[in-house]
Amino acid sequence: MSVRRDGDLIRLEGPCPVEEAETLAALLLAHPGIAVEWSGCTGLHTAVVQVLLRLRPPIHGLCGDAFAARWIAPLLNASTDGPSAQGEA
Template identity: 60%
Template sequence: MSVRLEGDRVRLDGPCRVEDAEPLLMLLRADPRRAVDLTGAGPLHAAIVQVLLALRPPITGQPGDPFLRTWLIPLLTLA
């Protein structure tokens, strides 16, 4: 399971696939204040990226994945 709710945070762990997009979307819609923790996240499927771009939850954590850290985090945390 790559998408997990921990308290008020949604944690993404390891590679997240297209089938993780819907659970993520449900969790974020249920409470728009929930943050997403990417610390343990691996490569994110475009469907996941799209949910994060559309719902713009607060992003926390510095992932180890270089592409995610260098290119995606700045776009996802852009004001």
């Protein structure tokens, strides 16, 4: 299983295919504020990325997927408080 709850964390491990997006969303919605640990992740389907970007859980570790670590992690760590984060000019 590539998305699983492990105590106070949700772990993303190995490749996280499209089928895992629903599992991830359900876990995040059922446990508001729970953190995601993704250092064991080797690949993220864009549907999984969309769940992370929409629900914005706290993220632990450096993603094992180089693309996600470089391009997705900064988006997840960006502040959502300012007008530019909401697409306003």
